[in-house]
Amino acid sequence: ETGVTQSPTHLIKTRGQQVTLRCSSQSGHNTVSWYQQALGQGPQFIFQYYREEENGRGNFPPRFSGLQFPNYSSELNVNALELDDSALYLCASSFWTGYQETQYFGPGTRLLVL
Amino acid sequence: AQKVTQAQTEISVVEKEDVTLDCVYETRDTTYYLFWYKQPPSGELVFLIRRNSFDEQNEISGRYSWNFQKSTSSFNFTITASQVVDSAVYFCALSHNNDMRFGAGTRLTVKP
Numbered sequence: 001e002t003g004v005t006q007s008p009t010h011l012i013k014t015r016g017q018q019v020t021l022r023c024s025s026q027s028g029h030n031t032v033s034w035y036q037q038a039l040g041q042g043p044q045f046i047f048q049y050y051r052e053e054e055n056g057r058g059n060f061p062p063r064f065s066g067l068q069f070p071n072y073s074s075e076l077n078v079n080a081l082e083l084d085d086s087a088l089y090l091c092a093s094s095f096w097t098g099y100q101e102t103q104y105f106g107p108g109t110r111l112l113v114l
Numbered sequence: 115a116q117k118v119t120q121a122q123t124e125i126s127v128v129e130k131e132d133v134t135l136d137c138v139y140e141t142r143d144t145t146y147y148l149f150w151y152k153q154p155p156s157g158e159l160v161f162l163i164r165r166n167s168f169d170e171q172n173e174i175s176g177r178y179s180w181n182f183q184k185s186t187s188s189f190n191f192t193i194t195a196s197q198v199v200d201s202a203v204y205f206c207a208l209s210h211n212n213d214m215r216f217g218a219g220t221r222l223t224v225k226p
Contacts, residue, residue, distance in 0.1 A: 002158070033214070042118075042205055042216030043159070056212040088157055103214070105151075105159035 002026060004093050004106035012112045018079045021109045023091030025072040031055070031096040032074045033103060034066060037088040049074055050096055086113045116141045118208050120217035127196055128225050135191045135220045137206030143167075148182065148189045149207040153219070159205070165189065196224045 003026035013019050025032050031050045035043035045058035049068035063079040072093070078085055088110050092103035117140040127133045139148065150162040163173065165182055173180050177194045193200055203219045 002161075033212070042207075042218050044216075045214055048212050058213070090157075090159065092159075102149075102161055102164050104161060107156060107158040110157075 002104040002106065004091065004104050006089075006091055006106040006109050008109060009107070010110045010112075012114065013081050014114050015081055015083060017081050017113075018077065019081060019111060021076040021078075021089050021091075021111070023074045023076070023093075023106055025074065025091075025093035026104050029072060029093035029095050029104075031094045032068055032072065033092045033094075034074075034076045035090040035092065036060075036085075037090060037108070038084075039087070043090055046076070081113045083113050086111060116143075116146075116208050116210060116213065116215045118206050118215050118217035120204075120206055120220050122220045123218070124221045124223070126223045126225065129198060130195050131224075132192060132194050133196050133222065133224075135193075135204050135206075135222065137189045137191065137217060139187050139189065139206070139208045141187075141208060141210060143210045146208055146210040149209065149214075150180065150189075150191050151205045151207065151216075153203045153205060155202075162191075162204075193222075196222075198224050198226055200224050 005024045007022045033048040034046040037043040047057040048055045052068045065077045068074040088108045090108045092105045094103045119138045146167045151159040179192045181190045201224045205219045207216045
């Protein structure tokens with residue numbers, strides 16, 4: 001039990017639609033990261049938010065965007081969904097102190113794009 | 115560029131056997147962090163260990179042990195006396211400046 005929760009657990013969308021995934025961070029954690037994990041692969045870093053500002057981004061197009069709220073919960077938004085967006089989306093929270101701290105992952109949201 | 119290689123795609127052992135999961139990394143940074151995570155079928159990544167690049171001391175935690183060698187850029191993970199509950203996918207990861215890169219993972223199956 002990491003204290004990180006995600007919703008929904010599963011989601012089915014059609015190509016071209018938009019989706020919002022939600023993450024509730026572990027209490028006291030000021031940093032949240034989002035990852036995409038395609039079937040049979042390791043997680044790929046999407047972006048990270050620290051104190052409501054984007055603090056690093058992986059190789060993902062602008063249609064992947066995020067928000068972090070004052071209570072440190074966050075959202076991942078994906079516009080114009082493509083079939084390849086089908087994956088497990090993981091969020092991870094940590095307490096950033098200037099050094100890389102341990103990230104605690106949520107159970108993920110499984111997104112299927114048809 | 116940062117890269118993590120887990121050459122073993124799948125490993126199958128019989129309960130009580132020892133097993134080592136290999137991890138080789140590439141980075142030009144002198145300060146970085148290495149991680150191991152376990153991913154059971156439920157999908158949640160479970161944190162196992164974090165080491166920074168300046169600490170090469172090996173670590174043991176119960177049946178788990180880690181061997182960090184900067185000379186060979188490796189951070190291998192050994193499970194002693196494996197159990198069925200150890201069956202999962204294990205990921206090695208490298209992080210620098212919040213950019214965390216995962217290996218492709220090693221699927222470990224422990225048979226009774």
